[in-house]
Amino acid sequence: MKTAECFNKVKKDCLKFIKSQETSTEKFSSKEDMLKAYLIPICFWISKKVINKKTLFVGLAGGQGSGKTTISSIIKIILEKYFKLNVFKISIDDFYKTRKDRANLSKKVHPMLMTRGVPGTHDIKMMSDFFKCIKSKNFKQIKLPNFNKAIDDRFPQKYWYKIKQRPDVIIFEGWCVGARPELNKTLKKPINSLEKINDPKSIWRNYVNQQLKTRYKALYSQLNCLIYLKAENFNLLQKWRIKQEHKLRLKTKKKSSHKIMNKKNIIKFMQTYQRITQNMFKKMPKYASIILNLNSNHQIKSAVYKNK
Numbered sequence: 149m150k151t152a153e154c155f156n157k158v159k160k161d162c163l164k165f166i167k168s169q170e171t172s173t174e175k176f177s178s179k180e181d182m183l184k185a186y187l188i189p190i191c192f193w194i195s196k197k198v199i200n201k202k203t204l205f206v207g208l209a210g211g212q213g214s215g216k217t218t219i220s221s222i223i224k225i226i227l228e229k230y231f232k233l234n235v236f237k238i239s240i241d242d243f244y245k246t247r248k249d250r251a252n253l254s255k256k257v258h259p260m261l262m263t264r265g266v267p268g269t270h271d272i273k274m275m276s277d278f279f280k281c282i283k284s285k286n287f288k289q290i291k292l293p294n295f296n297k298a299i300d301d302r303f304p305q306k307y308w309y310k311i312k313q314r315p316d317v318i319i320f321e322g323w324c325v326g327a328r329p330e331l332n333k334t335l336k337k338p339i340n341s342l343e344k345i346n347d348p349k350s351i352w353r354n355y356v357n358q359q360l361k362t363r364y365k366a367l368y369s370q371l372n373c374l375i376y377l378k379a380e381n382f383n384l385l386q387k388w389r390i391k392q393e394h395k396l397r398l399k400t401k402k403k404s405s406h407k408i409m410n411k412k413n414i415i416k417f418m419q420t421y422q423r424i425t426q427n428m429f430k431k432m433p434k435y436a437s438i439i440l441n442l443n444s445n446h447q448i449k450s451a452v453y454k455n456k
Contacts, residue, residue, distance in 0.1 A: 208321040210377030213388030240322030267359040329360040342419035376436035
């Protein structure tokens with residue numbers, strides 16, 4: 149009954165947002181079913197966890213192209229429109245180190261760290277300060293970075309996010325949010341050609357894994373719950389990521405000066421994500437609060453609640 153009431157109230161805004169994410173060739177199917185069967189129940193689940201004056205930190209993870217931005221945006225709409233909660237949504241991608249900082253890191257540690265994506269390429273201090281600031285009793289307005297993937301660097305500060313009052317809910321989404329480290333022995337064997345050719349001594353792998361063991365572990369431990377979008381396999385994620393880049397190309401003008409990737413570049417780029425993504429396939433279902441299983445058509449086919 150409550151689901152139907154909520155659906156009637158949020159339907160217009162949610163469908164309008166979904167339409168804004170579609171292209172002439174890529175349309176979402178079963179939109180209303182997705183809202184009623186999965187996303188509205190998740191919002192009821194989240195709303196029950198919100199305690200007065202305390203911000204609820206919701207992690208939302210899933211491989212590249214799995215639909216994190218779309219799903220987290222819809223959850224935000226529902227929580228605001230029906231539950232009247234103040235929700236702030238940000239991606240871990242917005243906290244990427246600048247191109248200059250990554251260039252320095254790539255010289256100091258390993259050339260592959262120039263490529264944004266893996267743990268170690270984010271500004272972990274900025275993320276930790278953000279969490280700390282939200283939890284502080286004396287909350288003050290804060291500004292947070294906004295990353296422009298088309299130029300592979302941050303937007304100027306005038307385009308950064310501003311949080312003027314403490315949110316009830318923060319949705320912190322990203323492909324490696326909640327990721328856990330691997331065992332050292334499994335790091336030795338390259339998982340793909342990129343690792344084999346560019347990281348023969350496993351310096352890059354070990355550095356990234358060490359980041360997960362330490363600084364990222366401390367950050368992720370502050371999340372109150374974790375939602376995981378689970379795709380069937382890594383090849384599907386590659387396919388979806390190629391479609392995502394095509395959408396970015398359609399939206400971006402001045403194509404010549406922007407770093408939009410072609411299919412070959414995406415496949416190479418995603419090889420840097422493969423190890424952690426495949427480890428998450430195995431481990432995430434054990435400790436995520438909610439697992440949303442996706443079918444090959446990019447639709448949610450089931451939801452498993454592990455932490456009622």
